[in-house]
Amino acid sequence: MNANLYAMRTLQKEMSGEFEKAGINSEEDIMGLVRKIRAEIQYDVVISPIVENMAEFDKYKAANAFFRNVDKEGVRISA
Template structure:
């Protein structure tokens, strides 16, 4: 267990072991969640990524994307469509 002192400005230093475990680096934002008279510190980047993963769960399968090759094919199709819209449509 690590202990940190609160400065006169209300600041604390997050111990390095905790920063490493949470993947925090200078400039990152954190979320303070109060629960049962305790504070939980959350890496906001990871939280956003996890929420995105939850929201997107199953979308690939619903779109018929079942393999890495399906993704490659889809990217190729989208690039072709963009090329045609931008360059071939103006000829």
């Protein structure tokens, strides 16, 4: 088995069930995702919300540069 085929099979095993977890159950769901990505690319804006509860956020911001940066520059969209 060549390396490319092995890598593809390994990826398939690792990704098994991920579509269902993400709520993608049909071709329509995939097309909706494609439309969203296309709009982001067209306007050169990529929005990637990250949902985290405040307790976890506060716990990690002292040790994690990403969370510190979000604390400093992020935009709160909830109460």
